[in-house]
Amino acid sequence: MxxxxxxxxxxxxxxxxxxxxxxxxxxxxxxxxxxxxxxxxxxxxxxxxxxxxxxxxxxxxxxxxxxxxxxxxxxxxxxxxxxxxxxxxxxxxxxxxxxxxxxxxxxxxxxxxxxxxxxxxxxxxxxxxxxxxxxxxxxxxxxxxxxxxxxxxxxxxxxxxxxxxxxxxxxxxxxxxxxxxxxxxxxxxxxxxxxxxxxxxxxxxxxxxxxxSSLLSQDRSCISCLGTRPIARWPFLWVVRPGSVHGAEWLEALPRGFLEMLDGRGHIVKWAPQQEILAHPATGGFWTHNGWNSTLESICEGVPMICHPSFGDQQVIARYVSDVWRVGLHLEKKLEKGEIERAVKRLILEDEGQEIRNRTMDLKEKVDNFSKAxxxxxxxxxxxx
Missing domain, CATH: 3.40.50.2000 (Glycogen Phosphorylase B;)
Structure with missing residues (x-):
C-alpha cells in the first residue's frame, strides 16, 4: 500500500x-x-x-x-x-x-x-x-x-x-x-x-x-431470512463452520430429526456476513465465543451478548463483557440445554436483559461519539x- x-x-x-x-x-x-x-x-x-x-x-x-x-x-x-x-x-x-x-x-x-x-x-x-x-x-x-x-x-x-x-x-x-x-x-x-x-x-x-477479507464464502441468504420472521417466534441464525466439530464435516453431529423439528424457526449456514447481521434490526442477541473482532462489532451495533469463550484471549474478553462493561451474560462454561435456555430468556424477556441492552446502547453511543470526534x-x- x-x-x-x-x-x-x-x-x-x-x-x-x-x-x-x-x-x-x-x-x-x-x-x-x-x-x-x-x-x-x-x-x-x-x-x-x-x-x-x-x-x-x-x-x-x-x-x-x-x-x-x-x-x-x-x-x-x-x-x-x-x-x-x-x-x-x-x-x-x-x-x-x-x-x-x-x-x-x-x-x-x-x-x-x-x-x-x-x-x-x-x-x-x-x-x-x-x-x-x-x-x-x-x-x-x-x-x-x-x-x-x-x-x-x-x-x-x-x-x-x-x-x-x-x-x-x-x-x-x-x-x-x-x-x-x-x-x-x-x-x-x-x-x-x-x-x-x-x-x-x-x-x-x-x-x-x-x-x-473472509477466507470462507459468505451465505447471504440469511439476510432476507432475518427480515421475514416475526420476533415473537424467537427465530435463530446459527453459523456452523465446516470442520469446526471434531469428527464431522458439517451438521452430522446434530441429533436425528433436529432440522425437521425446526419448522422454519432456525436457519443454519456455513458462514455469514456477520457485520450486516449484527446491524440488522431483527437481531436481538449474539451468542459468541468472544473473539475480539466479533465482540467489537457487537458493541458497535448495540447488540447484547451471551458469552461462551473457547480458548485464549476469548476468556478474558468474555469476563470483561459480562463483569466490566456488563453488556452480556456469561455461560460460565455451563454448556447445558437448561442453562442456555435460561440465558436466552434472561437476555430477551426479563428486566435484566433490558438493562443489558440499555448499557450496550450506551456503550455503542460512546464509541460512536468518540469516533466522530x-x-x-x-x-x-x-x-x-
Whole structure:
C-alpha cells in the first residue's frame, strides 16, 4: 500500500498479517483505511512457531528487494502482526521501523504479558480449570479465565509468547483495534508497561471496511431470512463452520430429526456476513465465543451478548463483557440445554436483559461519539517514516 507524505513523495508501508482469519481481517481493514487518508489449525502454537522459524530468510529477501526501489518509492515502515516476532530482527537488520498490530484487545494482551507473574504467584499451571477464585493481580479475572493456548509443546508455547512480548517492546509502535472509550484503564496501564508510541485507532471495521477479507464464502441468504420472521417466534441464525466439530464435516453431529423439528424457526449456514447481521434490526442477541473482532462489532451495533469463550484471549474478553462493561451474560462454561435456555430468556424477556441492552446502547453511543470526534489520520505514522 502507498501513502502520500507531506512533501508529496509517495511512500510505501509494508503489511504482513498472520495467516489466520481473525488476524487477516483487521490487517486488511487497516490497510484499506490507510490507503484512503480460515485457517483451521489443530495446534496454533505449532503453526506460529513454524512461521517464525522458517520465514526469516525468505522475508528478508523479499523485503530487501522492495527496499531496492527506495529512491523511487521509499518505504516508511513495516507493519506486522504481533505474533510474527521474527520480523523485528529482520526490520532492525534493514534499518526499517516496525510497527506492531495486535488484533485482540488491550486487556487480554496485558494478561498475556503478565504470564511470568502468574507463574510466580502460583496461578500457572492451572490446577482447577473451573475455579472461580479471583486473580488478585488482574481483576476481574477468575482462575478459569486465565488464557491458556492448548499445544502439544508447552515449552514452545511459552517461548512464542515471551518472544511476542519482548519484540513488541522493541518495536517502533503498537496499533490497536480498540479505543479509549472501551479500554481506558487498560490503555493507561499499557503506556506504563510499554514505553513506545501507542495508536488506538479502532474500531477498524467502522473506519475501513474490508468485506473481501473472509477466507470462507459468505451465505447471504440469511439476510432476507432475518427480515421475514416475526420476533415473537424467537427465530435463530446459527453459523456452523465446516470442520469446526471434531469428527464431522458439517451438521452430522446434530441429533436425528433436529432440522425437521425446526419448522422454519432456525436457519443454519456455513458462514455469514456477520457485520450486516449484527446491524440488522431483527437481531436481538449474539451468542459468541468472544473473539475480539466479533465482540467489537457487537458493541458497535448495540447488540447484547451471551458469552461462551473457547480458548485464549476469548476468556478474558468474555469476563470483561459480562463483569466490566456488563453488556452480556456469561455461560460460565455451563454448556447445558437448561442453562442456555435460561440465558436466552434472561437476555430477551426479563428486566435484566433490558438493562443489558440499555448499557450496550450506551456503550455503542460512546464509541460512536468518540469516533466522530476523533476521526482518523495517518500523521502519527508519518513521524516514524
Amino acid at each position: 502507498e501513502i502520500q507524505s507531506e512533501s508529496s513523495m509517495r511512500r510505501r508501508v509494508i503489511l504482513f498479517p498472520l495467516p489466520l482469519q481473525g488476524h487477516i481481517t483487521p490487517m486488511l481493514q487497516l490497510a484499506n483505511g490507510l490507503s484512503e487518508a480460515v485457517v483451521s489449525v489443530a495446534d496454533a502454537v505449532a503453526v506460529m512457531t513454524q512461521v517464525n522459524d522458517n520465514c526469516v530468510e525468505p522475508f528478508r529477501d523479499c523485503l530487501s528487494k522492495l527496499l531496492s526501489n527506495v529512491e523511487e518509492e521509499p518505504i516508511a515502515c513495516l507493519i506486522t502482526d504481533a505474533m510474527l516476532h521474527f520480523t523485528q530482527s529482520v526490520a532492525d537488520s534493514l534499518k526499517l521501523p516496525r510497527i506492531v498490530l495486535r488484533t485482540s484487545n488491550i486487556s487480554s494482551f496485558l494478561v498475556f504479558a503478565g504470564t511470568p507473574l502468574l507463574h510466580e504467584k502460583g496461578y500457572l499451571p492451572i490446577k482447577d480449570p473451573l475455579s472461580d477464585a479471583p486473580v488478585i493481580e488482574f481483576p476481574p479475572l477468575r482462575v478459569k479465565d486465565i488464557p491458556v493456548v492448548e499445544t502439544h509443546d508447552p515449552v514452545k508455547g511459552q517461548h512464542l509468547l515471551l518472544s511476542m512480548i519482548s519484540q513488541t517492546k522493541a518495536s517502533s509502535g503498537l496499533i490497536w483495534n480498540s479505543c479509549e472509550e472501551i479500554e481506558q484503564d487498560a490503555v493507561t496501564t499499557l503506556k506504563q508497561e510499554f514505553p513506545i508510541p501507542i495508536f488506538t485507532v479502532g474500531p477498524f471495521h467502522k473506519y475501513f471496511p474490508a468485506a473481501s 476523533r476521526g482518523f489520520g495517518i500523521s502519527g505514522f508519518r513521524e516514524l517514516g
